[in-house]
Amino acid sequence: MTTAAATAIPGAESAVGAVLFEANGLSVSFGGIKAVRDVSFTIRPGEVFSIIGPNGAGKTTVFNLVSRFYDAETGTMAYEGNDITSVPTHRIAALGIARTFQNTELFEHETVLTNLLIGHHVHRHTNLATDLLFLPRARGQELEFRRKAEDVIDLLDLQRYREQPIGSLPYGARKMVEIARALCLEPKLLLLDEPSSGLNPEETEDLSFWIEDIVADLGVTVAMVEHDMNLVATVSDRVMAMADGAEVATGEPAEIQQHPDVLRAYLGH
Ligand SMILES: Nc1ncnc2c1ncn2[C@@H]1O[C@H](COP(=O)(O)OP(=O)(O)OP(=O)(O)O)[C@@H](O)[C@H]1O
Ligand SMILES: [Mg+2]
The missing domain is CATH 3.40.50.300 (P-loop containing nucleotide triphosphate hydrolases)
Incomplete structure (x- = not known):
């Protein structure tokens, strides 16, 4: 890196x-x-x-x-x-534009890792996304998604929350998961x-460092x-x-x- x-x-x-x-x-x-x-x-x-x-x-x-x-x-x-x-909205992520929302929109009962994996299918229906992850045809893709998700977890220092459900996380960590989910789409913007x-204020200062890292290390x-x-x-x-x-x-x-x-x-x- x-x-x-x-x-x-x-x-x-x-x-x-x-x-x-x-x-x-x-x-x-x-x-x-x-x-x-x-x-x-x-x-x-x-x-x-x-x-x-x-x-x-x-x-x-x-x-x-x-x-x-x-x-x-x-x-x-x-x-x-x-x-x-x-361009239809579902093609925007594929073009390299990803976003987070003013009010976090994560799956409360799912773990951080699962939320990041679902993030790859963010514009599709949840059930469809979850199903896709377990179809044999999608296995290779799933492995690649997992690798990307693990990279983003490492980058944003989210290891300790990896297997925790979103609902149990402190608010600051949720906001970072939301950013992580967007980064899993490998956006340019x-x-x-x-x-x-x-x-x-302390979390906000940390956020400023994360944003600088995202720009400098990922070229986003x-x-x-x-x-x-x-x-x-x-x-x-x-x-x-x-x-x-x-x-x-x-x-x-x-x-x-x-x-x-x-x-x-x-x-x-
Ligand atoms: N889907 C919508 N239906 C009706 N009005 C809307 C919709 N989205 C935004 N608006 C209106 O458009 C204006 C701009 O809203 P917007 O959410 O873009 O503001 P904002 O700058 O993001 O404000 P904030 O800082 O409070 O988030 C507001 O008057 C809002 O009520
Ligand atoms: Mg707003």
Whole structure:
């Protein structure tokens, strides 16, 4: 395992201005409320790109658009140079985009390991996924999945929880399992929706190290929705601030934290 981001992402160091993901003019409404309005942004390979903003700003909805849970009413999205605006949601993980959810969505009665194995079939029905794992045809695949899951367990230091049911884990460990499950899909782009919510300051600091490891050791690009400005400032290369469904400003963390329009947006809420 290498620790140098530049070697983990071949060509990234020479590809100044390279783009992994690009959204152009995205909008979506719910019952007449524009949750996201004309939002454009790019995510560069190897960076941590954070989205901040007051409650209801449209941050999670942007993730739901990127992961194709929702259809955009206007706008386009490109990933690795290919238009993915209309790609079905079940193909998103196969393309290399994985996500975690604002509220952890794990199988409470299953062990950490089982949750990670099911993660490989995250877009399928649970029973089908479980069945598939035991079909003879799927055995080879299962072994490979297991190897990947064990690697991720090692990487995120989850060995001690490996055989424990999710329901018995401390909250901080659950959040890490959620990230581990997404990593088992071997994404190039990992979307984290409020990874620090519910964590104490020490766990949040640990999380910042994990995020840095995920980027540096795995070469994964991270897009993160987050309220903890300390975490945002620590790990982010660039930050997009949103309010009322629209982009307010995008730039380096320090710049965005002091941006008058961003401060005004928070005060307004
Ligand atoms: N499926 C939906 N149906 C109806 N309204 C929705 C839906 N999803 C989001 N909204 C609305 O869209 C707006 C943006 O919501 P969103 O969840 O994206 O905000 P957010 O920035 O993630 O907020 P928070 O920080 O509280 O998580 C809100 O007004 C929300 O009520
Ligand atoms: Mg949200």
